[in-house]
Amino acid sequence: MKKILSLCAVFPLLFSCSSVDSDKIIEQLTLEEKVGMLHGATMFSSGGVDRIGIPPLKYADGPFGIREELQDHSWAPVGLTTDSATFFPTGSALAATWSEEAAYLYGKGMAQEARTRGKDMILGPAVNIQRIPTGGRTYEYLSEDPYLSSRITVGYIKGVQENGAAACVKHFAVNNQENNRGSVDAVVSERALREIYLAPFRAAVCEAGALGVMAAYNKVNGSWCAENKVLLSQILRDEWAFRGVVISDWGGTHSTVDAALNGLDVEMPGDTFFGDALIEAVQNGDVPEDVIDNKVRNLLYVRERVPAIDPDKANKKEVSTPEHLKMVYDIALQSVVLLKNDKNALPLELKTSKGNKLKIAIIGETAAQTNALGGIGAGVKAKIEVTPLQGLKDRIGDLATIVYEPGYTSYTAQDRMKGGVLGGVVLAGTGSTLGAGRVGHQLDEERLNAAKAAAQDADVVLFFAGDNREIETEGADRTNIYLPSMQDQLLKELEKVNSNIITVVVAGAPLDLRNVDKLSKAVVLSWFNGSESGHALADILLGKVSPSGRLPFTFPATLNDSPAYALKAYPATEKAVYKEDIYVGYRWFDAQHIRPLYVFGHGLTYTTFEYSNLEINGQEVSFTLKNTGKVEATEVVQLYVHRKTSKSGVEWPDKELKAFKRVTLKPGDSSVVTLVLAPDALQYWDSAAHAWATTEDPLEFRVGSTSADIRLTSR
Ligand code: BGC
Secondary structure (H helix, E strand, O other): OEEEOOOOOOOOOOOOOOHHHHHHHHHHOOHHHHHHOOEEEEOOEEOOEHHHOEOOEEEEOOOOOOOOOEOOOOOOEOOOOOOOEOOOOOHHHHHOOOOHHHHHHHHHHHHHHHHHOOOOEEOOOEOOOOOOOOOOOOOOOOOOOHHHHHHHHHHHHHHHHOOOOEEEEEEEOOOOOOOOOOOOEEEOOHHHHHHHHOHHHHHHHHHOOOOEEEEOOOEEOOEEHHHOHHHHHHHHHHHOOOOOEEEEOOOOOOOOHHHHHHOOOEEOOOOOOOOHHHHHHHHOOOOOHHHHHHHHHHHHHHHHHOOOOOHHHOOOOOOOOHHHHHHHHHHHHHHOEEEEEHHHOOOOOOEOOOOOEOEEEEEOHHHOOOOOOOOOOOOOOEOOOOOHHHHHHHHHOOOOEEEEEOOOOOOOHHHHHHOOOOOOOOOOOOOOOOOOOOOOOOOOHHHHHHHHHHHHHOOEEEEEEEOOOOOOEOOEOOOOOOOOOOHHHHHHHHHHHOOOEEEEEEOOOOOOOHHHHHHOOEEEEOOOOOOOHHHHHHHHHOOOOOOOOOOOOOEOOOHHHOHHHHOOOOOOOOEEEOOOOOOOOHHHHHHHOOOOOEOOOOOEOOOOEEEEEEEEEOOEEEEEEEEOOOOOEEEEEEEEEEEOOOOOOOOOOOOEEEEEEEEEEOOOOEEEEEEEOOOOOOOEEEOOOOEEEEOOOOEEEEEEOOOOOEEEEOO
16 A cells, blocks of 8 residues: 655645745734734724725625625625625536536636725635535535535636635535534534545645635534634645634634634634633643734735725626626526436427427416525625526417416425524424424415416426425424425326426435335426526527536435435534545445435436547547437546556445536547546545555446446446
8 A cells, every 4th residue: 555645745836935024024024913813803804004005804605696785784785786796606516517617617607706895805615515415505515525615616716716715615624514503512523524525625725726725614533613623723724834814704703812723814703712811822832822823824815816806996886797707608508307208208399290380388486586685694686587487488489378377385494493493403393204394284276276277288287396485494403304385295286187287496415215206207407506597497498408417416316215314414513524524425326236216316307428449548538429319419538447456455446427518519429438537536535544545456347428428437
């Protein structure tokens, strides 16, 4: 076994140190001025020093759009008319593009809007691994897979930082549940921590040069993230050579001395621990002044790279420009996932076989709902959000007849408040039996009858199911993955009067779609997909573009098939023991031989692809891809590595994603595709040696269209 000592050695550090200037600045500052920079000055800024012209650092939520302006010391909006923004597809939607380039454009757009709004550091991307399907922030996070998460993270951060703003990758680390996030201790093995949970953070720092890291609310292996010596000092600073600033999550600091000594730089948003208490700790000798100087140096390092915007110039210009709307349209278009398509039910033909205009019944409230705001988490005051219903009307015009019926009543903010969701208590109201939408809730007779009448009269039913941002929300996990609001029951009723059903699921996380899959000819996953969501969806449904999104997570058939649930490792209140270890997502389903409903990496197109001529050359894998169907389409080719035996004795998952690429081909065209493994792709974490290592275990390369549909295998 070969040990690899320097963790960042494979990626050259992007920045060189220029501490001389900062040292000169630091010499001029009093202790009070220095400490004044280490805590919140307002809800979304940390202090500057007016006397010598150091401006405050301005932060902006969040991962998927620049949040509206809030009052200095409360969460209440200021109420400007100039602070609306573009709503970008949420995290899992972005990851479903399987495109680092799309992530780069996303980051670029976010940076441009942040700067126009006068912000320095974007509080994103949010990159925690999607450990449980019910996680409240699964929609905000990227993937269950560390490699896919890492590629999207790197694209996003480079896009942000090469366009003038700083990125703050969050939530460091192992913040995989929302219930009890402020108290839970995530107990995780060294190997799972390194290979799974820290992977996107390591890529963010070592490869993309992230300027900010946000410490999470929870504890990891017994210590709060905002004072965790292993995470903040040993891993982040010493191993990864992080040069930027570590800020706490909002209200996530728990001490003065431990947090200061172990690596937190800035307490947000107040000054309970890093205000007078920190000055006193220095004066008492509990915290050396050098430690304070280092924190200021980290802040100046960021400031040097991201100059402040003149406050008089902020929030003056329109941010949600046509260019940005086009950008989010392009990203949304690449993210929509076609889960099922029996007998080419999609794309929709707008004329019937008799040449009449198609009669379409659009049923389900998620068709008409916006998703930019909601839950208790950061949202976007979107200037524009095209709903699926609007998108379909815009694109179809009078070429077909559209009738809309809400069918069911969606879960609302009021319902959530009644359920006492705040503070991480279970999200009341998503029921506990198949299809139950809310405890004790029934389908509304009038809505049901109107929906059935519309379905009966239509040629095709477009059924809209899924969640909204009150159900998938920061601060609370879902109690199950059943479709809310009696959607399964409604679908069964509709199927009795018209079996030509296409279901569109609007959600950011896995749902139990067994019933939907059974009763629908086609199933499409449309995500919480940003300002142009409705237009992108309509263009996919109508066949203007072939779908090309791929699942960034596994859709289990039932919740209990998923690892943490199967092992009763979740729900967890005080200690969450990560018993599944490295077997997260598809790694678990493979190991247990459980068939999920839709596998990781799944997604259909409107064409067919043929794979041939596999060639392996060291860490390069090449093959020929041919579009054998009738329309242009993009295939997402995926490379998984399998170990044939383990002579070394190391335990391996059945397969791990190591490379992927989007390849667009016209009908009949073919292309030689080369996938290159990263230099560190074959490493594993040797827990006994506390180091990365490689083995001589024989490899098998598997090239596929999904994680289960493997088309070529090396000998
Ligand atoms: C969230 C962060 C967010 C911060 C500021 C916290 O509750 O966990 O992701 O950036 O609030 O809004």
